[in-house]
Amino acid sequence: MPKDGGIGAATPRREDVRFLTGTGNYTDDINLRGQAYVYFLRSDVAHGRLNKVDTSAAEAMPGVLRVFTGEDFVEVGGIPCGWQVTDRFGQPMQEPRHPVLAHGKVRHVGDPIAAVVAETREQARDAAEAIELDIEELPAVVDMKAALVEGAPKVHDDLTSNLCYDWGFVEENKAAVDEAFQKAAHVTTLELVNNRLIANPMEPRVAVGDYNRATGDSTLYTTSQNPHVIRLLMGAFVLGIPEHKLRVVAPDVGGGFGSKIYHYAEEAFCTFAARALNRPVKWTSSRSEAFMSDAHGRDHVTKIELALDAENNFTALRTETYANMGAYLSTFAPSIPTWLHGTLMAGNYKTPLIYVNVKAVFTNTVPVDAYRGAGRPEATYQLERVIDKAARELGVDPIALRRQNFITEFPYATPVAVEYDTGDYHATMDKLEEIADLKGFAARRKESEAKGKLRGLGVNCYIEACGIAPSNLVGQLGARAGLYESATVRVNATGGITVMTGSHSHGQGHETSFAQVVADMIGIGADQVEIVHGDTANTPMGMGTYGSRSLAVGGSAMVRATEKIISKAKKIAAHLMEAAEGDIELKDGKFSVAGTDKSVAWGDVTLAAYVPHNYPLADLEPGLEETAFYDPSNFTYPSGAYACEVEVDPETGRVTIERFAAADDFGNIVNPMIVSGQVHGGIGQGIGQALLEGCAYDENGQLLTGSFMDYAMPRASDVPFFTVDHSCATPCTHNPLGVKGCGEAGAIGSPPAVVNAVVDALRSAGKDITHIDMPLTPARVWAAMQG
Amino acid sequence: MPEVSMTVNGKPAKGQVEGRTLLVEFLRESLGLTGTHVGCDSSQCGACVVHVNGRAVKSCTMFAAEAEGAEVRTIESMAEPDGTLHPIQAAFQAHHGLQCGFCTPGMVMSAAALLAENPKPSEAEIREYLEGNICRCTGYHNIVKAILAASGQDVSAIAAE
Numbered sequence: 001m002p003k004d005g006g007i008g009a010a011t012p013r014r015e016d017v018r019f020l021t022g023t024g025n026y027t028d029d030i031n032l033r034g035q036a037y038v039y040f041l042r043s044d045v046a047h048g049r050l051n052k053v054d055t056s057a058a059e060a061m062p063g064v065l066r067v068f069t070g071e072d073f074v075e076v077g078g079i080p081c082g083w084q085v086t087d088r089f090g091q092p093m094q095e096p097r098h099p100v101l102a103h104g105k106v107r108h109v110g111d112p113i114a115a116v117v118a119e120t121r122e123q124a125r126d127a128a129e130a131i132e133l134d135i136e137e138l139p140a141v142v143d144m145k146a147a148l149v150e151g152a153p154k155v156h157d158d159l160t161s162n163l164c165y166d167w168g169f170v171e172e173n174k175a176a177v178d179e180a181f182q183k184a185a186h187v188t189t190l191e192l193v194n195n196r197l198i199a200n201p202m203e204p205r206v207a208v209g210d211y212n213r214a215t216g217d218s219t220l221y222t223t224s225q226n227p228h229v230i231r232l233l234m235g236a237f238v239l240g241i242p243e244h245k246l247r248v249v250a251p252d253v254g255g256g257f258g259s260k261i262y263h264y265a266e267e268a269f270c271t272f273a274a275r276a277l278n279r280p281v282k283w284t285s286s287r288s289e290a291f292m293s294d295a296h297g298r299d300h301v302t303k304i305e306l307a308l309d310a311e312n313n314f315t316a317l318r319t320e321t322y323a324n325m326g327a328y329l330s331t332f333a334p335s336i337p338t339w340l341h342g343t344l345m346a347g348n349y350k351t352p353l354i355y356v357n358v359k360a361v362f363t364n365t366v367p368v369d370a371y372r373g374a375g376r377p378e379a380t381y382q383l384e385r386v387i388d389k390a391a392r393e394l395g396v397d398p399i400a401l402r403r404q405n406f407i408t409e410f411p412y413a414t415p416v417a418v419e420y421d422t423g424d425y426h427a428t429m430d431k432l433e434e435i436a437d438l439k440g441f442a443a444r445r446k447e448s449e450a451k452g453k454l455r456g457l458g459v460n461c462y463i464e465a466c467g468i469a470p471s472n473l474v475g476q477l478g479a480r481a482g483l484y485e486s487a488t489v490r491v492n493a494t495g496g497i498t499v500m501t502g503s504h505s506h507g508q509g510h511e512t513s514f515a516q517v518v519a520d521m522i523g524i525g526a527d528q529v530e531i532v533h534g535d536t537a538n539t540p541m542g543m544g545t546y547g548s549r550s551l552a553v554g555g556s557a558m559v560r561a562t563e564k565i566i567s568k569a570k571k572i573a574a575h576l577m578e579a580a581e582g583d584i585e586l587k588d589g590k591f592s593v594a595g596t597d598k599s600v601a602w603g604d605v606t607l608a609a610y611v612p613h614n615y616p617l618a619d620l621e622p623g624l625e626e627t628a629f630y631d632p633s634n635f636t637y638p639s640g641a642y643a644c645e646v647e648v649d650p651e652t653g654r655v656t657i658e659r660f661a662a663a664d665d666f667g668n669i670v671n672p673m674i675v676s677g678q679v680h681g682g683i684g685q686g687i688g689q690a691l692l693e694g695c696a697y698d699e700n701g702q703l704l705t706g707s708f709m710d711y712a713m714p715r716a717s718d719v720p721f722f723t724v725d726h727s728c729a730t731p732c733t734h735n736p737l738g739v740k741g742c743g744e745a746g747a748i749g750s751p752p753a754v755v756n757a758v759v760d761a762l763r764s765a766g767k768d769i770t771h772i773d774m775p776l777t778p779a780r781v782w783a784a785m786q787g
Numbered sequence: 788m789p790e791v792s793m794t795v796n797g798k799p800a801k802g803q804v805e806g807r808t809l810l811v812e813f814l815r816e817s818l819g820l821t822g823t824h825v826g827c828d829s830s831q832c833g834a835c836v837v838h839v840n841g842r843a844v845k846s847c848t849m850f851a852a853e854a855e856g857a858e859v860r861t862i863e864s865m866a867e868p869d870g871t872l873h874p875i876q877a878a879f880q881a882h883h884g885l886q887c888g889f890c891t892p893g894m895v896m897s898a899a900a901l902l903a904e905n906p907k908p909s910e911a912e913i914r915e916y917l918e919g920n921i922c923r924c925t926g927y928h929n930i931v932k933a934i935l936a937a938s939g940q941d942v943s944a945i946a947a948e
Contacts (some may be wrong), residue, residue, distance in 0.1 A: 012880050019888025020876040020895065022822015022862035029821035122805070202826045202889040202923050254824075254889025255923050287827035362799055507887030507924050677883045677929060684926025708831035708921065716917040716927040721910075721945055746926070 005519055007737075010673035013512040017507070024252040027206035027223045027295065032280035036065055037206070037274065039124035040266065040283070041114040042292065043106035045137050046364035046701020047153065050104060052134035053114055060132055063123030065277055068115040068269070070103030076272070079265055080237040081329040082229075084478040085338050085360070088168035093360070094162075096156040098328040100265045100272070106135065107155055108328035108364050109703050110292025112265060116122025117273055117281055140364040140701035144301060144322040147361050155327055155362040160452040164325050164334065164360035169342040173415060177355040180316035184307035184356075188390035193773045194378045196299035196695040197322065197688075198711060199371045201506075203254025204285040205294065209270030211279050217245050220271045223251040225504050226261045226544020229481070231536050233263040233331065239272055243536075246271075250534040253506035257685070258370040259294045260506065261546050262331035266293070291706045296695055297371020298326035300337065304382045306390050311604070314405045316353040317345060319382065323360045326367035333369045334360060339477050340375030340465070340547075346414035347383045348425045348461045348541055348639060354415045364701040370546065372685055372747040376464040384460035384752035389770055398756070399459055403429060410730075414599035418465060420637045422730035425461060428663045429641045432459070435723050436643035436661035444645065444658075445764065453656070454648040459641065462749040466741030467552030467636035467732070484631040485549070486540040487558040489518065489565050491624035493610035495603035497522075497529045499561075502542010503554030504533050508678070508743065510550060513671040517555055517737065521562050523588040524602055548741030551670060552636050552732065559736045560628035568624060572605045575616045636732045636740040640664035644753035648761045653782025655691055655758055661723040662749060667731040667740035675742045679724045682746020688714040690754035694775045712775070793857045795820070796864035804851040810844075811835045813851035814861060822862040822892050826921070833920030836893035836900075843900035845919070852885045862892035873943070875899055875937045878890035882942070886924035894920050900936045907938050 007009050018024045055067035079098040086092055102111045113133050118124035141147035141155060147162040155162055168174060181187060208221040218241055224230050227248040234248075235241040253260060266283050273281040285293065300321050307316040323337035342356035391398035406425040413419045432438075441457050448455035468474075471482035486502040499518055505508060515529040533539060542554070568588055573591035575583040583594045592599035608615055609624040645659040662679055669675050692712035696704040705711035731738030751774065758776050762769045762785060771786045792801035795818060802817040814837070824845055830933045835846045838860040865873040872880065875898050876897035885891040895918070901908060901916045908916065913934050914927070922930060936942045 013883065016880040016885060017872070017890070019885055019891050020862075020872060020879055021866050021870075022820070022892050024822075024888050026821075026824070027888065028825070029815075031816075044907050120824060122807070200923060202832060202887065202921065203824070204826065252888065254826075255887040257923070287829065287832070509886070677886060680922045680928040681886060682924035682926075684928075685923070687926075703898075707829045708827050709829050713831075713921050713923070715921065715924075716931060717911075717913040719927055721931070722926065722928055 006516055007520040007670050009516060009671065011512055011516055011526060011671055013509045014510045015509065026203055026252045026254055027208065027221050028284050030208055030221050032208060032210055033787060035280040035282050036117050036119060036277065037121040037124050038115050038117045038270065038281050038283045039121065039128050040112040041116065041128040041131055043102065043109060043111040043113055044111050045106065045135055046104050046140035047138040048135040049138060050102060050106060050113065051136055052132065053133035055114060057132065058116060058127040058130040061123065061127035063119035064127045065117045067131065067388040068101060068273065070099055070101040073100040074103065076100065077238040079263060079268065080233050081334065082233065082331045082480050083335040084480065085167060086163040087163050087479060088156070088171055089301045093165035093334055094159045095329060096159055100268050108366050108368060109701060111327065115269055117277060133418065140312055142362040142363055142365060142697050142699060144363060147363050148359070155364055164362055167338050167358045169356045170416065173353060174355045177316050177318050179354045180353050181305065181307045181318060184315055185310040186308045186394060188306045188386055188393055189303065190386045190389050190771060191303045191384060192771060193695070194298045194300040194302065195689060195774045197297045197371055197693050198291060198695050199257040199259035199297060200713060201255030201257055201259060204287055204290045205260065205264065205266065206284045207267045207270040208280060208282045209274035210280045211274040211278060217247065218271050218275060219247045219249065220267055220583055222248045222267050223253050223260050225253065225256040225506055225546055227504065227534060227536050228502060228542050230263050230267060230325050230543055234268050234271065238268045248539045256506045257372040258297065258374060258546060262295055263371055288707055291711065292703055295330045295367050295369035296326065297368060298378060299368050300378045302382050304386045308390060312394060312396060312401060312404060314349055314351040317351050318355050319345065320357045323358055324365065324368050325360050325362055326365045327362060328367050330367035330369035333367060335479070336370050336375040343416050343418050343544040344376050344379040344463065345383060345416050347380065348407060348463050352415060362773045365697055372682065373744040374547065376744065377751060379746045380462040380748050385755060385771065387627050388608065388756045394671050399429065402461055418635060421521055421634060421733045423637060423639050423665060424728060424730050425639060425709050427728045428639060431663040431725055431728050432641040432643055432661060433577055433734060435663060435725050436659065438486055438643065441645065448647050454650055454761040456646050456648065456757040456759065456763050456764060457755025458644045458753040458760055460749065460752040460756060461639065461641050462745065463637055463639040464744060464748050465635035466548035466638055466744070467632050467735065468547035468549045469635060470633055471631050471638065481543065482631070483543055483628050485554040485557045485691050486542045486627065486629045487554065487561045488540050488627040489558065489561040489626065491565055491606050493607055495528065495606045498532055499529060499558060500532045500539040501554050501558060502544065503550040504545040508545065508550060509671065509674045513551065513674055514555065514558060517558060518562050521559065521566065522602065523586065523767060538784055539627060548743040549740045551737065552735055552741045553630060553632055555737055555739065556735045557630035560630055561626045564628060565624060566624035569605050571620055572608050573600050576600050576604065576608060576614065584724055604747055633734050636667070636735070638664060638666050638740040638742065638745055638751055640745060642749040642753040644750070644757040646754065646757040648758060648781060650765060650785065653778040653785060655776055655781060657687055657754070659719055662746065663728060664726045664742065664745050665728045665730055666726050666742045667729055668738040669726060669729065670739065672726070675726055676724050678742045679746045680722055682744060683722050683750045684714050684719055685747045686750025687754060690751045690774050691776050692718065789852060791851050791855050793854045793859055795859045806850065806852065808851045809847050810849040810851045810854050811846035814846060817831060820861050820863055824889055824892060826889065826892045831921065833893040833897060834890050836896040836920065838896060838900065843897050862895060865895060878933040878937035882929050882933040882936055884925065890920060890922045894922065894930055898937065902938055907940060910935065
């Protein structure tokens with residue numbers, strides 16, 4: 001059994017107490033003295049020329065301090081994009097300017113046109129109604145393929161077309177892949193849509209800008225997953241504020257799921273306006289604004305083809321995907337359909353030849369970027385759907401077809417440029433068959449049929465690349481940032497430890513699990529370790545939390561810093577006990593000399609470090625504080641197998657999830673309670689994508705799903721209890737904790753399981769149905785059954 | 788501006804409000820009770836659930852002026868004065884019924900209202916009752932489990948931590 005509070009213990013979360021008692025400190029809970037409020041007037045048309053923005057009447061309204069327009073931001077930078085993709089022909093992607101406030105044109109519903117700053121929120125909102133707009137509405141492009149037709153309206157007049165890039169991967173393999181398809185014994189083809197989603201963390205975005213005229217310091221409080229990244233992007237590229245004069249604080253953040261990674265215009269605005277007005281300026285997004293200004297996710301249209309030989313071995317895979325970028329490039333948008341998607345197309349299978357083509361397209365819609373899983377759910381969905389379809393065409397068991405093609409030897413270099421270090425796909429599938437009780441399915445199907453319901457079983461695998469990412473590699477791939485992580489471990493004189501991490505927790509429980517790691521390494525209680533995050537003023541430069549990277553990269557930095565602490569502490573202990581450093585052992589918070597009964601306590605050593613009276617001052621600095629930056633040498637590769645059982649009501653097309661099981665390999669586990677919770681949440685979101693959620697625009701670019709009234713979020717009654725297991729662990733070989741990351745798995749692995757299950761259910765009734773696009777609403781399922 | 792007065796968490800509270808001021812705005816901005824959250828603007832998410840005269844109410848659906856003379860209870864009053872958690876709060880912590888914490892105050896207040904009217908709800912009754920409370924983090928698994936546990940029912944057969 002793991003030690004209480006150490007690695008492997010299901011320690012209750014310490015952060016829960018403040019969240020449960022209403023004493024958290026979310027950004028909207030922050031109110032500064034003299035604070036003014038901003039209201040953004042947003043475009044209600046998808047595409048239009050801004051002929052006039054007359055703010056004079058609004059300026060005269062009660063309480064109004066100033067009304068800003070795009071003209072005020074002509075001299076500052078645009079919102080930057082953090083990743084440059086190079087196309088099939090060696091050319092850089094087309095990269096349009098993204099102004100803080102629209103200038104010249106509006107390009108999506110929700111594009112901010114003007115910003116009213118007033119004494120109260122209500123005054124700002126009232127005054128916005130007095131702004132006189134003359135917008136010449138232009139034809140909008142919404143459908144990606146239509147946007148690429150010659151002569152289509154252009155989202156950006158200064159670009160050559162609406163094509164951001166046409167990417168091929170691996171371009172050199174294209175001819176060999178095509179040849180393999182010529183020789184294939186069987187080819188399965190599937191066209192599908194990965195539906196556009198809206199992340200909708202329960203806390204809407206908030207920004208509070210502050211400026212101190214006496215010091216020239218700016219501070220931004222914001223709902224971010226990565227405050228240092230915001231400081232760098234906004235300071236260096238938008239507002240020209242050097243990092244030492246800019247502090248970014250992301251306090252308690254109410255969920256992110258990717259949507260709070262990016263630098264948003266509202267953050268830059270509040271920081272800019274606070275300086276211009278010498279007043280704190282606060283913006284709190286309404287949920288309606290969130291729907292039209294938070295980056296959306298997914299939105300791929302894909303054709304996938306799988307080639308098999310006569311023995312049902314996968315011989316080649318070919319895909320063509322259209323990926324929606326929306327109207328502007330969000331911070332990491334270009335990397336999602338390319339490097340986080342194409343590199344995962346091998347999945348768990350030894351397909352020798354793969355070619356992925358992605359056309360990224362500008363449309364008059366909200367920008368699209370990473371949403372939980374980011375590229376990997378899109379890869380997994382198409383691959384696991386086409387394999388299921390192939391199994392049905394060939395009349396073989398879909399699990400057997402998968403098992404036959406599993407990668408079984410590691411490390412394994414895929415034909416799409418990544419090397420899986422560890423995994424055991426048969427083991428997770430074996431575990432799944434057990435925990436999902438697949439043997440009992442036939443009997444359960446009979447029970448459902450007796451009730452007049454159709455029952456289906458869907459099974460699939462997934463692999464993902466987490467622990468993002470080796471900086472030198474991503475630099476070659478176009479990233480404009482490093483992707484290391486940092487930690488400072490500060491041991492206090494009386495032995496307590498403060499860890500400053502560059503990772504950020506917005507629900508993941510770092511304050512608990514990170515403390516478990518440090519406590520375990522030293523052998524003290526986890527209550528002796530405090531985790532500090534989310535404030536650039538007191539944490540080292542960090543890249544933040546996304547891509548299931550916190551423990552694998554941030555945790556590794558913390559381990560490295562703690563190793564430095566232990567190394568120095570051993571030197572101090574050796575001095576105190578007049579022994580050789582090499583003979584010092586640390587166990588249970590006590591230093592002892594090997595082979596003797598001599599020992600000193602952790603607290604004796606830490607006190608000596610800060611009260612260095614008996615101390616080797618000639619050889620060793622006083623104090624006990626170390627910083628480490630950890631840059632991973634590879635991605636990590638969590639994998640697993642998921643099973644879903646559904647019932648379909650043949651009268652209405654309504655799908656209910658009856659059972660859901662997940663067998664995951666996350667490598668080593670620090671806190672199994674938190675890991676299970678992460679999987680539960682991911683499955684909930686995956687079921688949401690499969691059955692309920694879908695962002696819809698009409699042909700004019702009007703957002704039809706603009707609130708929780710029309711965008712169907714999963715509710716408690718939409719899901720069952722889940723069965724999750726993470727006992728099949730093949731530890732990561734290249735990070736010190738052997739961890740792989742668990743945050744996105746549930747959202748990656750679950751959509752294909754649900755859709756496979758529904759198709760299976762319908763086929764059990766003799767319906768010749770091979771695919772239905774998500775979300776599988778009753779209307780879509782019913783219509784498919786009639787067709 | 789009219790003045791409203793009510794009892795909030797057992798103490799008298801009053802303040803000036805506009806006719807359009809929502810109860811949640813009065814609680815958060817006038818009284819500084821920021822435990823009650825705003826997660827939407829269409830009365831769907833339930834992050835703002837409080838008790839008004841003993842009933843669970845979305846405090847974004849009610850004007851502050853409508854609460855004149857009412858007894859209002861918010862998340863800040865659920866734990867004992869010495870910090871001991873309410874049994875529902877304790878069950879949420881023990882069973883990992885929260886992650887980011889933003890929906891949590893509303894979930895706890897809804898769960899308290901449920902258990903007041905139905906002390907031993909079934910799983911299905913809990914899921915049905917939470918129809919107006921959206922959580923994006925947990926997939927509801929551990930929330931439902933925590934409420935079952937808080938009602939004194941055995942949850943040991945429900946899979947996983």
